Amino acid sequence: MALSPNFHSRRRTDVDPARVPPGQYVTSGFPVLSAGPTPKTPPADWTFTVRGAVDRPRTWTWDEFRNLPSETITVDIHCVTKWSKLDTSWTGVSLETLLGGTRTQAQHVLAFSDGGYTTNMPLADISDGRAWLVYAYDGAPLAPEHGGPVRLLVPHLYFWKSAKWVRGLELRNQDEPGFWERYGYHNYGDPWREQRYTGD
Amino acid sequence: MAGTAIHGRLKWQLGTVVELVEETPNTRSIALALCNWHGHRAGQHVDVRLTADDGYQAQRSYSIASAPEDRNVVLTVERLADGEVSPYLVDELRIGDQVEVRGPIGGYFVWEATCERPVLLVAGGSGVVPFRSMLRHHRAAGGAAPIRLLYSARSQSALIYRDELTRMSGYPEIDIRITLTREQPGGWDGYRGRIDRGFIDLVAWPPADRPLVYVCGPTAFVETAADALVTLGHAPDLIRTERFGGTGT
Numbered sequence: 001m002a003l004s005p006n007f008h009s010r011r012r013t014d015v016d017p018a019r020v021p022p023g024q025y026v027t028s029g030f031p032v033l034s035a036g037p038t039p040k041t042p043p044a045d046w047t048f049t050v051r052g053a054v055d056r057p058r059t060w061t062w063d064e065f066r067n068l069p070s071e072t073i074t075v076d077i078h079c080v081t082k083w084s085k086l087d088t089s090w091t092g093v094s095l096e097t098l099l100g101g102t103r104t105q106a107q108h109v110l111a112f113s114d115g116g117y118t119t120n121m122p123l124a125d126i127s128d129g130r131a132w133l134v135y136a137y138d139g140a141p142l143a144p145e146h147g148g149p150v151r152l153l154v155p156h157l158y159f160w161k162s163a164k165w166v167r168g169l170e171l172r173n174q175d176e177p178g179f180w181e182r183y184g185y186h187n188y189g190d191p192w193r194e195q196r197y198t199g200d
Numbered sequence: 201m202a203g204t205a206i207h208g209r210l211k212w213q214l215g216t217v218v219e220l221v222e223e224t225p226n227t228r229s230i231a232l233a234l235c236n237w238h239g240h241r242a243g244q245h246v247d248v249r250l251t252a253d254d255g256y257q258a259q260r261s262y263s264i265a266s267a268p269e270d271r272n273v274v275l276t277v278e279r280l281a282d283g284e285v286s287p288y289l290v291d292e293l294r295i296g297d298q299v300e301v302r303g304p305i306g307g308y309f310v311w312e313a314t315c316e317r318p319v320l321l322v323a324g325g326s327g328v329v330p331f332r333s334m335l336r337h338h339r340a341a342g343g344a345a346p347i348r349l350l351y352s353a354r355s356q357s358a359l360i361y362r363d364e365l366t367r368m369s370g371y372p373e374i375d376i377r378i379t380l381t382r383e384q385p386g387g388w389d390g391y392r393g394r395i396d397r398g399f400i401d402l403v404a405w406p407p408a409d410r411p412l413v414y415v416c417g418p419t420a421f422v423e424t425a426a427d428a429l430v431t432l433g434h435a436p437d438l439i440r441t442e443r444f445g446g447t448g449t
Binding site for chain 1: 258293300
């Protein structure tokens with residue numbers, strides 16, 4: 001370790017440090033990160049599919065999805081590029097609701113999105129009430145650059161796992177790394193264990 | 201393109217500052233000597249970590265500005281008004297100081313000189329930094345691909361790598377088009393105004409040439425440029441983006 005004598009913290013003092021994972025800083029903005037152009041899928045063309053190692057694949061249209069019970073949740077989010085944003089408010093459908101009617105032995109899931117993005121996680125992480133498909137942020141429809149019309153929200157993992165423009169989940173018996181996971185980012189991505197990159 | 205497989209853990213290592221270059225009033229290039237560096241690919245970034253006297257640590261990501269062939273790893277850092285790490289790196293860091301570094305990171309926003317497809321680089325402000333790595337890599341590796349850089353800056357004094365870009369534009373494979381958005385010096389014969397659809401239509405390769413496109417800059421810039429490219433008919437899967445901008449909006 002090298003000390004930088006003239007370096008001083010400009011960390012916000014109005015934030016409870018216990019809510020900020022190691023190596024993160026709190027921002028009030030909402031940075032945007034994505035690997036390519038922003039897809040623009042109108043809700044009329046949008047569907048959500050659960051497929052793969054399941055008893056039967058299921059697909060919801062936009063209207064069917066919006067008729068499912070939804071909830072508004074307030075969570076902290078943590079991006080691997082070091083920013084965290086506290087008390088973000090989202091509205092959407094719990095993945096517990098979407099996966100409830102599906103029988104599977106699978107333990108892994110690969111989420112897939114418009115534009116070809118994918119990300120993987122254990123099925124257990126999204127089927128126990130800790131993950132949502134969200135269509136609104138702060139009470140307004142989710143903007144395309146933030147993943148609209150619908151993105152995944154898995155706030156207990158780094159935010160690249162909360163796939164933007166999500167179109168479905170592939171349930172898998174074997175784990176399959178997603179887009180950033182293949183480019184050296186951590187397979188699981190727990191911000192509290194600072195699992196940013198492979199091997200962390 | 202193959203991913204960058206990272207085997208084992210990316211460890212923090214000490215980098216010693218061996219050269220500092222003021223690029224603009226807000227931007228400085230920091231050359232680091234690293235003992236345990238196994239190379240990088242043009243377009244990748246590193247994490248930098250600072251530790252204060254009281255043990256407080258902060259880390260941020262910075263694009264690598266040097267080519268894989270260069271002796272040192274160079275970072276070009278822009279001072280953000282509300283920043284925590286960047287003001288220290290731009291204003292306080294001295295030659296001989298040490299900072300912690302880990303990387304290289306990222307395997308998608310990268311370019312290899314062995315790729316002969318035309319390359320279009322679209323930079324807003326300090327988004328030009330990873331492109332300097334790609335241009336230097338092209339020169340050092342004797343790349344055959346035609347490269348065109350569209351670079352938008354506020355004013356002539358805000359142009360990063362101005363002299364180097366001027367020199368590079370003398371090579372037949374490299375074509376550099378600069379637009380100044382807010383303020384142009386007397387006699388300026390470059391472009392004026394923001395990079396928008398009309399500008400890209402005018403100065404980019406046509407979509408039929410299927411160039412590989414890289415866009416880097418603040419979020420709003422990248423959104424505008426990437427949307428314009430798609431609207432003009434460039435294939436979304438040939439467009440790679442990298443967005444930044446401090447705390448974002």
